[in-house]
Amino acid sequence: MEPLTATVRGIRIGYREAGNPDGEPLVLLHGFTGSSASWTGLAGEFGSYRLIMPDLTGHGKTEAPETADRYAMKEQVADLDALFIRLGLDHFSLLGYSMGGRIAIGYAAAHPEKISRLVLESTSPGLRTQEERRLRRESDEKLAAFIEREGIRAFTDRWENIPLFASQKQLPETVRERVRSGRLGNDPAGLAGSLRGVGTGYQPSYWDTLEQFGMPVTLITGELDEKYVNIAGDMARLLPEVDHVTVPDAGHTVHVENPARFATIVRKALKP
Template sequence: MEQLTGQIRGIRVGWSEGGDPEGGPLVLLHGFTGSSDVWGSFEQVLGGCRLIMPDLTGHGRTDSPADPGRYGMEEQIADLDALFDAIGLDRFSLLGYSMGGRVAIGYAAARQERVRRLILESTSPGLLLEEERQKRRDSDKNLAAFILREGIPAFTDYWEGIPLFESQLGLPAARRREVREGRLCNRPEGLAGSLLGIGTGSQPSYWEELHGLSMPVTLITGSLDGKYAAIASRMLKALPDARHAEVEGAGHAVHVENPERFATIVKEAINEGGQP
């Protein structure tokens, strides 16, 4: 993978590129506490594609602005648009995991003409009710304050212990260390800004927009992640052209817990209609 940086709309943005430069483009968006590095192990199996892997705001080699508003959905969409224009990317398949999946939904809703197909792993279109959003904003505000006060190691200890990632306890020790080291590379101000600016309570709800997404959509969830499997089932009913792939024995991070099956599903999705 080639690691790159550039000035995009006033901030430094990092991204990685790999695979076949002449292949159909596939953009991959990581989740909260991740970076473009999480996709490195998929370069060989997805190598027939041109892989573009941005570091979202506050993560990886992308700057961590002081203003939480700079992390908001409209800003993220504009940053991605500017990056794609800068590297000559017109139409592409778009894959997003968790937080990255929420950004992918927002981007697809705003820029349908650029997205050939959408692949969403363990994600949500947001919270439908304002009461739910306010409760989540309050929770994210408290967590952001904890990160800034206690630092990344203490936050990582907490984050690894939440029920969402319980299924990762069964992974080999080396794999768990790799995931932990990636989380420890984060900056407190980046994670705090991300929670405040584009947490589930701060982003728009895209449930109503799902009906208008005309591109093929593949939803990926793990069978052990009941919450997001249920969300995917609801999304499946709202999307005009979608399928849901559930991976047995996997939790929230399917690409971590069963990378072979995850890669197979992604390859099937991008090959359904020819080039990505």
């Protein structure tokens, strides 16, 4: 499952394909500091589907543009859509984790006619108020500056020890090393640009859009990730057709902490 590349809208995008080339398409969007490689361990669980796993802007093999505007939500959505058109995808299921989930929501809002089912893991439709967004932009700017100043290794040491990922410390060392290696493989300029362009403080709020989503939506959260359990609960009250599943003894990265349960939930969500 070697990484592939395609140039669309003036940017080189990395992606991977796996599964059944004639199967129903399933697009998987990774989180911040991840890449298409984040999903390769799960590919066998969805072997009957045609799996498309892009590297989001500034991550993996996708270019890291110099200007933060090129990472903005509308640009990410346009780049993905151009890639999907190139790959012949006109109707597909879309799964996104964390940052990838936010971008999946943005894509579904822009192109609802293309999404058959939407699966969102540990994510949000954005921040509700301008003040919340302002404070988050300030926080993300400090983190982006830290990445540029201290480099990818120092950032990774800091990032993997934030409370959001505390439950990962209970994982086997081999799993933790695989996650760490994926983070270290990213371009620090790309991660800084991602924070400044599509961080939660910069993206549009989609809370008022959720009521218009006509596709079935499955929300996946980990029981130990209380913040995102609550966010998903609020989302579930707005979405017309929704199933919210919370996985016991798991935190923010359910697909890493309990991949078997995660795969079972996703397969059920994708059934017609």
